[in-house]
Amino acid sequence: MIMFSQKQKEFIKNANKKLNIAVGSIRTGKTVVAAIAFILHVLKFKESQNFVIVGKTRDTAKRNVVDVVQKYFGESSINYTVARDEIKLFGHKIYVLGANDEKAETRFRGMTLAGGMLDEVTTYPRSVFEQILARTSIEGAKIYATTNPDSPYHWLYTDYIQKADEKGYYVMKFYLDDNPFLPKEYIEFIKNTYTGLFYKRFILGEWVAADGIIYDMFYEKLHVVKEIPNIFDKYIVGIDFGMGNPTVFLLIGVRNNIKYVIKEYYHEGREEGKKTIEKYSRDLKQFLGDVKPHKIYIDPSAQALIYQLKCDGFFNVKEANNDVLDGIATVGNMLGQNQLFIYSSCKNLIREFYSYAWDKKAQERGEDKPLKVADHALDALRYALHSEYPFGVKRKGVINKPQGW
Incomplete structure (x- = not known):
């Protein structure tokens, strides 16, 4: 049985826009819930469709998303062909791709997609993200995206997250305290692990600028x-x-x-x-x-x-x-x-x-x-x-x- 936090339940219930973004602290279950919401979206289509699972690289996409899906739905639920970067799921094709540089944008040209699961979106070039968004054109198509906070000048934050209401996107913010399944000692461990800029972004979930001396913890x-x-x-x-x-x-x-x-x-x-x-x-x-x-x-x-x-x-x-x-x-x-x-x-x-x-x-x-x-x-x-x-x-x-x- 899959156990969800209250925040994860809210995301699955409300993430019904064309673009749905789970953003916030690390270890809050963003990737898990976005991946599951994506698979549930795939299963709604009766006729065969094309989808994508995207990460910074193909390997991170598989590790962060495909492996999560297999864990919760069973390994036999997905027929993953490594050589072709392709998943076959109930008659649908899901392409597993990386988006680590501007050249990756060409991989998505010509595709007609019914949806996508995009992990670590702030690591993508803007051109790749917008090409995927443009190719997601089937009626009822949805994209589920995840990210940790980055620079407040990052294009994802300025043009998508901050303008979510205006453009009709769904954004949910996740914080460490939203995940009831994390042991207290683990929460303390990761809070003590990060410092400075990375603490503000990955623990507090803030979009803050990288400013000043980098190793400000050096004494x-x-x-x-x-x-x-x-x-x-x-x-x-x-x-x-x-x-x-x-x-x-x-x-x-x-x-x-x-x-x-x-x-x-x-x-x-x-x-x-x-x-x-x-x-x-x-x-x-x-x-x-x-x-x-x-x-x-x-x-x-x-x-x-x-x-x-x-x-x-x-x-x-x-x-x-x-x-x-x-x-x-x-x-x-x-x-x-x-x-x-x-x-x-x-x-x-x-x-x-x-x-x-x-x-x-x-x-x-x-x-x-x-x-x-x-x-x-x-x-x-x-x-x-x-x-x-x-x-x-x-x-x-x-x-x-x-x-x-």
């Missing part, structure tokens, strides 16, 4: 230390590479899940003279000394250096996870939880914490982007920490998912 008196452990459980390295820009190596030691930035290498090519790829590889060997790191994470665009390091025997080199916003959340979470400390000799890294800020002009376009100024050490830090410890409540596995998610 030098707390996070910069003059003493570090002598023994570590493992070491990881983060590398930000630049021929014209600075190249940074950071050595990070992990002890009892606490991360310590032990030392830094910082070379400014413009001021100190350029080095060859081979010389940077030799410098890394000298930088590490007898330390054998578990992994070396490097900017994935630095293919020449990655190749050289592997040729020189660094077989544990990995392309870093370069998701900027998620990476910022990872580092911010560790600072907020007092799980990240910087040794006082890492002067360049410490300096960058005070100047790493959000780009105001990008924010006015509805985009969350850091200013690309004095960010090389922080990029190296993000590469290492987010690649080794990708932040996300789903990944924590601390508490099993309650019903109603």
Whole structure:
């Protein structure tokens, strides 16, 4: 038996417009209820129709929506063909697609749709969303969309959510307290997990601008230390590479899940003279000394250096996870939880914490982007920490998912 919160029941009952949006805090059951409302909508059509399930990528669409539907309706309820990105459900076709860039808009051209389930809509380009909306043209067609809050300048907020009454859309706001199935200890866990901007958006459900210093939870008196452990459980390295820009190596030691930035290498090519790829590889060997790191994470665009390091025997080199916003959340979470400390000799890294800020002009376009100024050490830090410890409540596995998610 499927259990719904009162808010979820209201959404299923009232989400009968062409565009229906569930928006708000994380872990409130938005995706679950929107997916179920979408399937119930599909089942209302007697004649064969076409539908879409869309996520930032096809994989996230399957994980966040298709897997949820199979959980609640049974795996046998859906015949999912991976090669064709297609679901067959009671004579209907549901295409599972990603919408991660402007090129995705072409995937929807020529379609005639009776509905769609769109997850994480603020991650789509506007052109993709509006193409789907235009293609949803069958009589009685409906779209069910979900999102967490983003910038107050984001097109979804300014042109759809704020104008919902005017345009005849249905919007329901979800908050953590609306989900009675979440254990109290889990609610406290996720409240303590997020900080700053991400707390306001993902916990409070507010559409707030990314403004000012990014790591405003960084306190030098707390996070910069003059003493570090002598023994570590493992070491990881983060590398930000630049021929014209600075190249940074950071050595990070992990002890009892606490991360310590032990030392830094910082070379400014413009001021100190350029080095060859081979010389940077030799410098890394000298930088590490007898330390054998578990992994070396490097900017994935630095293919020449990655190749050289592997040729020189660094077989544990990995392309870093370069998701900027998620990476910022990872580092911010560790600072907020007092799980990240910087040794006082890492002067360049410490300096960058005070100047790493959000780009105001990008924010006015509805985009969350850091200013690309004095960010090389922080990029190296993000590469290492987010690649080794990708932040996300789903990944924590601390508490099993309650019903109603």
